[in-house]
Structure formats: C-alpha cells, structure tokens
Amino acid sequence: MTQNSGSPPLLEIRDLTLGFRAYSQKNPTVNTVVKGVNLRIGKGETLAIVGESGSGKSVTALSVIKLLDSPPLVYEGGSVLWQGEELLDASESRLRQIRGHDISVIFQEPLTALNPLHRIHRQITEVIERHQGLSKSACEKKALEWLQRVGIRNPEAKMQAYPHELSGGERQRVMIAMALVNEPKLLIADEPTTALDVTIQAQILKLIKDLQAQLGMAVLFISHDLHIVKQVAEHVVVMEKGHVVESGLTRDVLETPQHPYSQKLVSAEPHGNPPGFDTTATPLLQVDDLKCWFPVHKGLFKRVDHYVKAVDGISLDIRPGESVGIVGESGSGKSTLGRSILRLVESRGGITFKGHRIDGLDNQALKPFRRDIQVVFQDPYGSLSPRMTVREIVGEGLEIHQIGSAEERVARIAQALAQVDLNPEWLDRYPNEFSGGQRQRICIARSLVLEPKLLILDEPTSALDRTIQQQVIELLQRLQAEMGLSYLFISHDLRVVRALCHRVLVMRAGEVVEFGSAEALYRAPEHPYTQELLRTAMLENI
Numbered sequence: 239m240t241q242n243s244g245s246p247p248l249l250e251i252r253d254l255t256l257g258f259r260a261y262s263q264k265n266p267t268v269n270t271v272v273k274g275v276n277l278r279i280g281k282g283e284t285l286a287i288v289g290e291s292g293s294g295k296s297v298t299a300l301s302v303i304k305l306l307d308s309p310p311l312v313y314e315g316g317s318v319l320w321q322g323e324e325l326l327d328a329s330e331s332r333l334r335q336i337r338g339h340d341i342s343v344i345f346q347e348p349l350t351a352l353n354p355l356h357r358i359h360r361q362i363t364e365v366i367e368r369h370q371g372l373s374k375s376a377c378e379k380k381a382l383e384w385l386q387r388v389g390i391r392n393p394e395a396k397m398q399a400y401p402h403e404l405s406g407g408e409r410q411r412v413m414i415a416m417a418l419v420n421e422p423k424l425l426i427a428d429e430p431t432t433a434l435d436v437t438i439q440a441q442i443l444k445l446i447k448d449l450q451a452q453l454g455m456a457v458l459f460i461s462h463d464l465h466i467v468k469q470v471a472e473h474v475v476v477m478e479k480g481h482v483v484e485s486g487l488t489r490d491v492l493e494t495p496q497h498p499y500s501q502k503l504v505s506a507e508p509h510g511n512p513p514g515f516d517t518t519a520t521p522l523l524q525v526d527d528l529k530c531w532f533p534v535h536k537g538l539f540k541r542v543d544h545y546v547k548a549v550d551g552i553s554l555d556i557r558p559g560e561s562v563g564i565v566g567e568s569g570s571g572k573s574t575l576g577r578s579i580l581r582l583v584e585s586r587g588g589i590t591f592k593g594h595r596i597d598g599l600d601n602q603a604l605k606p607f608r609r610d611i612q613v614v615f616q617d618p619y620g621s622l623s624p625r626m627t628v629r630e631i632v633g634e635g636l637e638i639h640q641i642g643s644a645e646e647r648v649a650r651i652a653q654a655l656a657q658v659d660l661n662p663e664w665l666d667r668y669p670n671e672f673s674g675g676q677r678q679r680i681c682i683a684r685s686l687v688l689e690p691k692l693l694i695l696d697e698p699t700s701a702l703d704r705t706i707q708q709q710v711i712e713l714l715q716r717l718q719a720e721m722g723l724s725y726l727f728i729s730h731d732l733r734v735v736r737a738l739c740h741r742v743l744v745m746r747a748g749e750v751v752e753f754g755s756a757e758a759l760y761r762a763p764e765h766p767y768t769q770e771l772l773r774t775a776m777l778e779n780i
Contacts, residue, residue: 247278254316286471291675342417344430348409352401359397384415407568435730462703506704513719515559528587548574550748561725563739571748612685616697618677629665654683732775
C-alpha cells in the first residue's frame with residue numbers, strides 16, 4: 239500500500255469486498271461491485287477516490303458507516319477500522335453516534351438527500367441539536383452562521399425555504415453546511431461541488447481546506463473532476479470496476495499515471511468545437527425582454543412586499559444548428575430562464591419558436607411545440623420516476639405524442655439508449671439500479687427519442703465523470719452536425735461550454751452582463767464578473 243503509509247490511520251479499510259444481492263425466481267445471487275479495496279487516511283489528510291461511474295467509489299465510501307441498505311448490500315469480506323474500532327461489527331446505536339458527529343457525509347444529489355417536507359432551518363438545527371445538545375436559539379444561530387460560511391445569499395430568508403425553492407447549487411451548499419456544522423473528524427465528500435458554479439466551488443474547496451487546518455479534519459474526497467482532485471488531495475486512489483488499479487501521491491498519479499486506465503482518465507478533458515451553422519438563417523427561437531419575477535409575501539394578509547427578479551428583461555436568439563451557453567453563479571437565473579422558455583413557470587415577454595409566438599398559448603396549443611423543445615434537467619435522480627422502468631421513462635414521450643406502433647417505439651427507445659452509450663438490454667431496469675452518470679444518460683435518451691429541434695440542457699454533464707462527459711460532448715456535437723439541432727446549454731463548467739457553444743450569455747442576478755461569441759468571450763472577456771468566472775474556472779485562487 240503506497241498512500242498514507244507514514245501516518246497512523248484515522249480510517250483504515252482492509253480488503254473490503256462488497257456486493258449487491260439480486261433476487262431471481264429460484265436463487266439469490268450477489269453481484270460483487272467492490273473487490274478487495276485497501277486504503278487508509280490519517281488525521282488532517284485528504285484522500286481522493288477517482289474513477290468512472292459504476293467503478294465503486296461511492297459504494298466504498300458510504301459503506302464505511304453503513305449508509306447503504308443491507309440487504310441488498312452484502313459485506314462479503316474485509317474490515318473497516320475507525321481509530322482502531324471495527325465498524326462492520328458496530329451496533330446501530332454506536333453507528334448513529336459516529337454518523338454526523340465523527341464522520342459526516344456530503345451526498346452527491348442534494349434534492350434526494352434533503353427532506354422535501356421540512357424547511358432548511360429545521361434540517362440543519364436537527365443535526366446540531368442531536369449531537370451538540372444546544373438550545374433552540376443557539377441551534378438557529380449556528381445554522382445561520384454556517385449558511386453564511388458556505389456562501390448562501392440572503393441566508394435569513396433561505397432558512398425558511400423548502401428544498402424545492404432553492405437552486406441546485408444552493409441545495410448543495412445546504413448539504414455542505416449540514417455536514418460541517420458539527421466539525422467532524424472525517425468528512426466523506428461524494429462529489430461535493432458537482433452542482434456548484436466555479437466561484438462558489440472555489441470558495442467551498444477553500445473552506446474545506448481551512449477547516450482541515452483548524453480542526454485536523456480528514457477528507458475522503460470522491461470526484462470525477464481531476465482538476466479539483468489535483469488541487470485538494472495529497473493522495474489519490476484510482477478505481478476501475480471495483481478494483482484499485484493505482485494509488486499514490488496525487489502529483490505522481492495524475493502527472494505520470496502508470497496504469498492504462500489512469501492514463502485514460504487523465505487524458506479525458508473536454509475538447510472539440512461545435513459544428514458550423516448558417517449564421518444568416520432565420521432564428522429558431524427568439525426571446526424578447528423576458529421577465530420572471532417571483533412575489534415575496536409578508537404580513538398577516540400575505541401582501542406582496544417585493545419581487546425576486548429571477549429573470550429581468552433578457553433577450554436572445556438561437557438559430558438552427560447553433561448552441562448558446564448560459565453561465566453564471568447559482569441563483570443567477572440560468573435555470574429559471576430555461577424553464578421560462580419552456581413555459582414551465584409564469585413569465586412576461588415574447589417567446590417565438592419556429593416563427594410562432596408561444597408565450598400566450600395554453601397547454602393544448604403548446605403540445606405540438608413541446609415535441610420540438612425538449613429538456614434535460616440538472617438532477618438526474620429527481621427527474622426520473624423511481625416506479626418506472628427505463629422502457630417507460632424513455633418511451634413516455636412517444637406514448638404522449640402517439641408516435642409509432644408498440645414495436646416501433648421499442649426500437650426507437652433502444653436506439654436512443656445506444657446513442658448515449660447505455661445497453662439496450664437494460665430496458666426493464668429501474669433508476670435505482672444505475673449510477674448517477676448512467677441516470678443522467680437516461681435523461682438525455684428520453685429527450686433524444688422525440689428527435690427535437692431544440693434541446694434545453696440544464697447542467698447535463700455535471701453528474702458525469704470526465705470520460706463519459708467527453709463522450710456526451712462528442713455525442714451532442716455529432717447530433718448537432720447530423721440533425722441540425724440547436725442547444726440552449728446551461729452550465730457552470732466553462733470548459734464544457736467552450737467545447738459545445740458558439741455564443742455565451744453571462745448572467746448575474748437575473749440580468750445579462752455579457753453576451754457574445756464564445757471565442758471572443760474566452761479570449762478577452764470585457765465585464766469584470768466574466769473575468770472572475772474565467773479565472774476561477776481554472777481554480778487559480780485555491
């Protein structure tokens with residue numbers, strides 16, 4: 239074992255082997271997904287686990303404090319030692335003492351990890367009260383302090399919000415606050431910055447590093463972003479199909495990888511350019527002075543006190559075959575702009591698609607246009623029904639629009655799955671049987687199956703590891719070239735935006751601060767906010 243061998247371990251995993259039990263009609267079988275993993279973390283150290291979706295990263299980390307249901311998870315062998323104490327034999331009451339206090343977790347998908355029925359303040363104060371026993375007012379004060387520390391805007395108001403009322407990045411920051419509020423000895427960070435824009439991403443990573451210096455906290459960091467791993471981790475473990483294929487100092491592994499799989503990960507950087515398009519063509523989509531304001535009610539009679547101007551007077555156009563990127567911090571209005579164009583939220587202003595005004599149409603009149611405008615949402619798990627199979631999820635649009643016979647629909651579903659590198663034989667599986675990256679590819683297949691003219695892509699690659707991310711980029715580039723597709727691409731990953739988009743619109747607090755060709759914007763950004771985004775995209779300030 240090469241990593242961390244010189245310091246006494248805080249956490250040590252020895253020859254851990256894990257599987258998932260699958261029940262057939264006759265005999266249960268176990269599918270082994272983690273195979274003889276060894277790793278150790280000393281006090282104050284950061285160890286990163288990297289690998290593609292399905293490599294066993296998250297299963298390994300979450301099994302440490304038994305956060306996965308068992309069954310179906312089966313501990314086939316090995317040992318997990320926490321400060322010398324065997325956790326695999328620990329009682330549930332002992333594990334509850336450790337969870338959230340000694341060992342905390344930042345989960346990959348905040349919408350599913352947060353309780354949709356409870357306000358944010360209750361969810362954070364509950365964690366504080368359980369492990370620190372403070373008074374209600376002290377818990378509230380500490381919760382507010384931590385929302386401020388993780389960069390939540392207007393934290394007093396967000397304390398009273400429900401999870402669905404926050405942006406994806408804001409929900410992730412709430413999860414980070416909940417994980418750090420008890421100042422744990424070990425933080426398991428499962429893709430902790432996936433949903434965050436680059437400026438907040440840099441702040442969060444710096445915050446974690448500062449806390450390590452103050453508390454001697456160790457971090458088990460799971461990520462597909464090797465740029466982040468290179469900045470934050472001293473040691474790295476590379477996993478492929480449940481095996482550790484390489485481990486050592488991060489600098490050595492990422493700069494001179496020895497294993498072919500490690501070499502593939504390191505070389506998988508977003509690249510390429512969007513295909514050309516007719517710049518003189520009539521715009522497919524035109525948006526004129528679009529506004530989406532949300533009223534804030536106060537007082538006994540709930541009168542409107544003021545408005546949150548999520549989208550405030552934005553105009554843009556997209557031509558056939560063109561990609562327009564939307565970038566900006568979480569809460570800047572990016573996703574709300576996409577939902578306004580889709581007519582999923584109320585807005586004012588002109589929306590013209592294929593020469594027809596659609597902003598005043600009712601749902602029935604909109605139906606023909608919805609086939610041509612499809613969306614891929616940011617949260618792959620939250621946008622997939624857990625009770626539907628892949629066949630039903632991807633084929634739902636075909637059913638609604640009454641496209642093809644039953645046999646033809648199955649063929650189109652299989653074709654869409656193959657386009658996004660999923661096995662067509664998985665038609666009868668459910669979303670919980672897939673990794674986060676695989677679920678996002680199901681979402682993309684669901685949109686592609688209707689052969690739309692315009693795709694609104696809301697962080698479509700944020701949950702994907704780098705190798706799959708590049709495959710999706712190449713897929714989108716190819717589809718655009720072959721089918722003349724147009725994209726409205728919402729993302730915080732400026733490297734992906736550069737590879738996919740012809741023009742880029744920069745948003746801040748609901749307004750446009752800069753809009754122009756991607757080449758000019760990346761080469762010589764004019765607005766100070768754009769300059770800051772590009773600077774922090776390379777994590778220069780960490």
